[in-house]
Amino acid sequence: MAEAKLQETATEAMISTLSMPQGGWAQPAREDALARVRAMGLPQRRDEYWKFTRPDTLTQAEPVPAAIFEHGDAPMFDGIDRLRIVFADGEFDADASDDLSLEGVKIERLATAMSDLHWARDLYGTLEKNGQNPVPRPLAALNTAFATDGVLIHVTGRPSKPINLIYKHKSETSDAMLHHIVKLDAGAEMTLLENGPAAARFNTVMEVDVADTARFHHVRAQGRDHERRAATHLFTRLGTESLLKSFTVTVNGAMTRNECVIELTGDDASAHVAGASVGDGDFHHDDTVFITHDAVNCESRQVYKKVLRNGATGVFQGKILVKEGAQKTDGYQISQSLLLDGDSQFLAKPELEIYADDVACSHGSTSGAIDEEALFYLRARGVSHAEATDLLTLAFLAEAVEEIESENLREEIIGRLSSWLERRSG
Template identity: 75%
Template sequence: MAQAAQKLSTLEARLASLSQPAGGWPDGARADALSRLHAMGLPERRDEYWKYTRPDTLTQPAAVPAALFDNDEGPIFGHMDRIQIVFVDGVFDADASSDLVAEGLSIDRLAEARTDIHWARDLYGTLEAKGQSPVARPLAALNTAFAPDGVLIHVTGQVSKPVSLQYHHRSETSDAMLHHVIRVDAGASVTVLENGPAAARFNKVMEVDVADGAEFHHVRAQGRDHERRAATHMFARLGAESVFKSFTLTANGVMTRNECVIELTGDDAVAHVAGACVGDGDFHHDDTVFVTHDAVGCESRQVFKKVLRNGATGVFQGKILVKKDAQKTDGYQISQSLLLDDDSQFLAKPELEIYADDVACSHGSTSGAIDEDALFYLRSRGVPEATATDLLTLAFLAEAVEEIENEALRDEINDRLAAWLERHRG
């Protein structure tokens, strides 16, 4: 009873700091999300899926100030021909954005979606609500109820240019919420890029509906050296023979919680979710993944690698649920950390829950230091110790980065990782 009362008190204080958008077809989903939120309350450390991560700074009424940093590397993905959509502290920047028109897709803003016949009406909040079981995700419900803006992307063909969502942080006390909805029609394909620190505190939801034979590719770069606190949620539903691939690079940030909830509902679907994170000092990074196999012959991969130093903390919670009729499932999960000193820590909770009898599922989790034999081998051939350490670190991260299908994007991520390692030699 005391915990329930505390959760309600925390929720009431947080809601008092917010103003709920009103008007148009999202109102019904927002009301439903708010009702669910009142029933579950905001997360606390005693909740099972928050025992490794303190949610306090994500749930308190005001955002903790985050200092601003210049990005002297230039914008990531900046060399690519792409459709650019820019948000500054959660507010759409029309001047910095491309025209929201392209062949094979339509793009609208959530803040401007008012017509009752909009395609996103039956999808907004639907996957988020489904993803609340069996594990409650209160911050996602909070987002559905209160996010004032986001993009609604309907993909109808083979989109040649990536859609690039760029987030900028200009206020040290900004508190932003965005909610994106993406529908990829049968046989269509799209690549979505995300990058930037977004805000001092950021809460984002992305709902992705991938129809039969469709492909969705997603590459996200969270960084660089920024005092952000962020909670991101991705909810995906896959049709038959569809493909979903998502990769996230995280470089620093005080506290980051990335949740990914994937449901494979059509036969022979493929879902890969991967991440590489590098953290130094006051850094806490949490990947929480839940993949449900509910169809025949599907494949899923979870590949997460974390490099930690100077007291940084990494968390991985990953689950594969295979339902009774999901025969011939191929599920793979690996989470590993490379600890560059004795002060850092990696906390892992891998899970398998299988009700079918014709499956190939595996999971593994390891944590360790640099391979001294490999380091000695490189140094004996004239490679300086710092350079040798960086090479071995990049090799450790390679399995996760290789999940990016596009070679140019893969090279860009590797360049950013190499630059981070060079800056943080010590």
């Protein structure tokens, strides 16, 4: 009882610091979400899905201040022709953004899309709400209730270039909440890029509805700011013969929880989610994935790789749920860590729950050190210890990066990873 009371107090303390945007088509969904948050309460350490990750800094009323990080690199995805939409501490920055027009796609902002019969009305909070069962995700519901802005992207065709959401961090105490909706019509295809430190504390929800035969590519870069705290949620619903490919690279960050909730609702659909993370020292990174197969002949892949050192912590909680009737499911899940010293730790909880009898599901999880034989082989050819370690580290991460379909984007990510590693060991 005492704990429940404590949780209620913490939840109300958080809610009291936030103000719900008023009016407009999203209001009922926001009210509904607020009721969900109150019913669930914010995450606590004893919650089953928060065993490995302390939720405190994500749930306390005020964010822990985070220093502004100047990386001095060229902007992420700089070499890619893209449409940039910039948010600074969660506020839309019109001057830094490109014109929001692009053929095959309609882009609006949550804060200014006012029409009463907006298409996003049927989606806002809907996939998030579906994703609350069986695992509660109170931070996502909190976001639906209080998000101040975000983008609403309706993809009707095949835009010629990716849309890039860029998150800048300007204030050391900023607490930002953005909620994005992406709706792809049948046959549509687009690539969404996300990058940037965003805020001292960042909470995002992205709800993606992928109609039959549509294809959605998502590539995200989180890094290299050390003090970032972020909770991100990707909710995706996939129709018949549709495709989702989502990849996230994470470098540094005091606290990152990336949740990914995917539902394959149409036959022959495919979902690939992958992550490559590199943590050094005060680093806590958590990938929590839940994939539900609710149709026939669907495929899903989860590929997560983490390189940890100097006391860094990596967490992976991945589940494949195959519902009754979801025959011919092909589910694959791998989570691996490369521990560069004895101080770092990797905590993994792979889960399979299967109610169909004609499925192929596999999962594996490993933790290991650098392969000494391979290291010696490289050194015997003249490659220095540091460079050989980087090469093997990059090779370890490559399987996750391979999940990105675009070669340009793959190279962009590999290039970044390689220069980050080089600098770190240099």
